[in-house]
Amino acid sequence: MGFVPKWVEQVAPPDSYRAIFKWGDPSFFKHPNERLYALLKKALNLMDEDFLQPVDLGFEKVEVNIPIKLSKNQLEKLKQIVGEENVKTDDFSRVKASYGKTAYDILRLRKKIIENLPDAVVYPRNERDVVELVKYCNEEKIPIYPRGGGSTVTRGTECVKGGICVDFTKHMNKIISVNEVNHTVTVEPGIYGPELEEKLNNAPKYFGTKHRYTCGHLPQSFEYSTVGGWVVTRGAGQNSTYYGKIEDLVVCQKYITPIGEIVTKPYPRAALGPSIDQIFIGSEGAYGLLVSVTLKIFRYMPENDQRFSFIFPSFEKALNACREIMQGQFGFPAVMRLSDPEETDVAMKLYGVEGTIIDKLIRMKGYKPMERCLLLGLAQGEKDFAKNIKRKIMKIAKDFGGMYTTGYVTKAWEKGRFTDPYIRDDLMDFGIVIDTLECAVAWDQVEYVWKTVRSFCKQRPNTIVMSHCSHFYPQGTNLYFIFVGKFKDIQEFVEYQSGIIDSIVKSGAALSHHHGIGKLFAPWFEECIGTNQLNVMKCLKKYFDPNNIMNPGGTLGLDLEVKK
Incomplete structure (x- = not known):
């Protein structure tokens, strides 16, 4: 056996930066095998010596000096609504709430570049808490940022305007009901994928059903993402070619908005004007907070x-x-x-x-x-x-x-399929960045988009650029672009990533197939969908959220202040 890099296998302290940016299970590690390591060295023009000393490991305790802007009275009111134990203002909770899993987030955390934090992280216990939170924050004009599993790769939950992060995973994480007659399951937004799937796979045991079931929605982030996140970003699971994307699986929903409740009903199909469900699916918390959703289920026959x-x-x-x-x-x-x-x-x-x-x-x-x-x-x-x-x-x-x-x-x-993301931690420990962009294309566009975007990517030397299609339709497919390279600093990475996004949009592909838009892709959103279409969304935003408290600061390009 030859040289083995000093892969990190130390469990990160629970209050450290690494505890935030490391993927998944704190005690699980997955390293590149010998063949993959050899490929990395060759493609990136590296030597064994480049893998002797890992850098920017983030084992330090999270400590920031960003003051809380909420008043003492406002914090007390939040505690009255959800209970004192469900309001957190410590540094670790605030940083974790605002950062996701895109490479830009991880690079900033490794370099201790901390910005855009909420003043408090709030854990509602039930729907009533959510109603009271939205009502109070609307009166006080306090920004609200929803959060599920935190696996966003679009800066979707970044708290640009401060305010509060509403985290659904602590309490609102339950299955409300399973309807075997209608083949549906109703859940709260904070339930994680494995919890939902395990209960459905063993539905006879838990719910007394005749059959075992599956939701059929298994994204790569499955183990660390929530149903709420799937819905509000228009996500897709790896099995979507048969079961459908999340917008195909949603039957009905309930949201709490600044103007009141928005509730849809569990019809299989209906001709009732434009779909309220489809207006809210993919709205990324910009219109209101999802408090329950009913999804289709399917018989589980592995x-x-x-x-x-x-x-x-x-x-x-x-x-x-x-x-x-x-x-x-x-x-x-x-x-x-x-x-x-x-x-x-x-x-x-x-x-x-x-x-x-x-x-x-x-x-x-x-x-x-x-x-x-x-x-x-x-x-x-x-x-x-x-x-x-x-x-x-x-x-x-x-x-x-x-x-x-x-x-x-x-x-x-x-x-x-669910553990490959762990390899990213190893690579970034040695200054190698791996990141992913994806888009949607019609069949007659696929080769052109692939060649166009790949041509731009390959202008950068010593960079691995991989593509794949993994969600298929009679009319087209999606395209992933995964790039691996060493960058001298964050700015070089941002410029390269922006160039790829430019290339995707200018080639005629959809800006995203299933990751969503968030704040990262918002500067390109209008160019992608058109001004009139964006203005429709802005009108809806103004109606549902007249004080712009719901995920403000660039989400979906609805209130962009700075052009790219």
Whole structure:
């Protein structure tokens, strides 16, 4: 065994900066394997010596000197509403409330650049508390910033105007009811993905149902994100190709706004004018606070899962195969993930395929590195349905030059699907930044957008740029762009990231498929959707929130003060 970098495996003190920016479980670590480490050194022009001393680890105690602007009387009133134990004003709570998980957040935390903090973090116990909080804050013109799991990558919960952060995860985290007749579950916004899924998977035990169920919504942030966050950002799970994005799963909702309650009803479909549900899904806390939501559920039958993977000779052929799969009208797989040539090269290392019999066979068949593309996937549902999906996909893949590489690759991906983000901590400990941007495109745009954005990204030397599609429709797909590189400072990173976003928007792609807009992407929002469309949202904002207390400071570009 050769050189091994000094990967950090020290559990961060609970009051430290690292406790805020580290991904997930404080005691869990996942390091790059030898093949991935070798690739990083080669692509980024680094040596073993560059991995001797980690930097900016953030083990220091969080201490800031940002005064609280709320008056003593205002803080006392907040304590009267939710209980004294549910109002926090310590430095750690305030910093944690405002920072998410985008690279810009983590870079600032590592450098102790602390800004835009709430004056207090408030944990409502129930809907009544939320009603009283919104009413009081509207009277006093105190800004309100909602927070769930804190996995935002859009600066979505950053408290630009101070005020209070309303955190739903401490108390409002329960399943309210399961309706087996209607196939729905009603929950509070602060429930985390694993809690919801575990209860649904074991619904006969917990709720006395006849069948086991799933919500079908499993984003990469699944373990550390909440239903409320999924809804208000228009999120998508990795199985969305079959189950749908969150806007397809929401049946009805309840919000508390400065002008009162907004409640929709559990109709399967209705012709009742423009959809209030769709107006609020994706509103990112700018109109009001979500207090409950009813979602569709599906029978949970993992014993019927059908896994598959293929190698294609080119990205073009793989895209055409995916389009035929989605337009074939035989049903959709739950998961499809198509990696471009560069991501395929990384995936073969990350998932342990490189060097195996499968890898040797692929090379023998003439599928060339940095040209070949990996497609992996999973069909779910009723047994014969899932088998038929796989059978049809096998035929289509063969027609487009795909070679079947078994379900092994998909199993390897499933094993790491929720833990791969832990690798980012290791890389950033040595000054290597990894970040992700994503967009949505129609089929006739995909290759153009991919080539255009990738061309910009590759202008920067010594940078890994990977792409994949992972949410598919008969009309198009999404595109991820993941970049890995060393940056001399935060400003260089921001300029590079901004250039990629510019390239995405100018190529005609949607600014986001499922991460949302937040404050990070707000400067490009009007260019993406158009002035008239943005003005509609501004009119709604003015009606629901006349004093602009709900997530102010740039969210969705509704009150931008500075142009990019």
